[in-house]
Amino acid sequence: MLLDVLSACALITFISLSVFTANEHFNTTLKMNKVRTAAAIFAQDLRRLQRYTMFQSSGTGLTIKTKNGTEYRVNQGLTVKRTVNFKDIGCDGVYFSKSLSTGSFSATGTPAYTGDYELRHKELENFSCTLSLQPVTGRVIILEGQ
Numbered sequence: 715m716l717l718d719v720l721s722a723c724a725l726i727t728f729i730s731l732s733v734f735t736a737n738e739h740f741n742t743t744l745k746m747n748k749v750r751t752a753a754a755i756f757a758q759d760l761r762r763l764q765r766y767t768m769f770q771s772s773g774t775g776l777t778i779k780t781k782n783g784t785e786y787r788v789n790q791g792l793t794v795k796r797t798v799n800f801k802d803i804g805c806d807g808v809y810f811s812k813s814l815s816t817g818s819f820s821a822t823g824t825p826a827y828t829g830d831y832e833l834r835h836k837e838l839e840n841f842s843c844t845l846s847l848q849p850v851t852g853r854v855i856i857l858e859g860q
Contacts, residue, residue, distance in 0.1 A: 745835045752805040753843035757854045767819040777818040783809045
């Protein structure tokens with residue numbers, strides 16, 4: 715009888731630990747994917763900004779400005795064309811840990827600035843996505859790192 719109770723307790727403990735471990739892995743993967751999604755959307759907007767600037771006919775170009783660490787805005791002159799807040803797109807907890815305050819491209823598609831944007835999740839210490847803006851070509855490269 716005692717052996718049956720101990721076996722049942724051991725089985726319940728084993729199942730609990732398995733579920734807990736699987737849940738922790740799921741939560742970590744979910745947060746990593748939020749950072750990846752935010753980086754992909756931001757990279758797409760940078761590429762769209764470059765294409766627009768190359769083929770625009772008006773004299774007013776587009777710029778991207780980061781704000782509050784959790785959102786960025788696409789401006790045409792003083793007019794805000796698009797605002798993206800990471801929380802609003804399902805990427806809550808994601809923030810810019812490193813960013814350029816303003817970015818724009820010349821008429822040839824060359825960035826008027828170069829540098830990196832780094833996105834992180836506030837609950838993940840060892841994961842980031844870095845968007846590197848290449849100097850001459852303006853290519854946006856996404857690198858995942860620790």
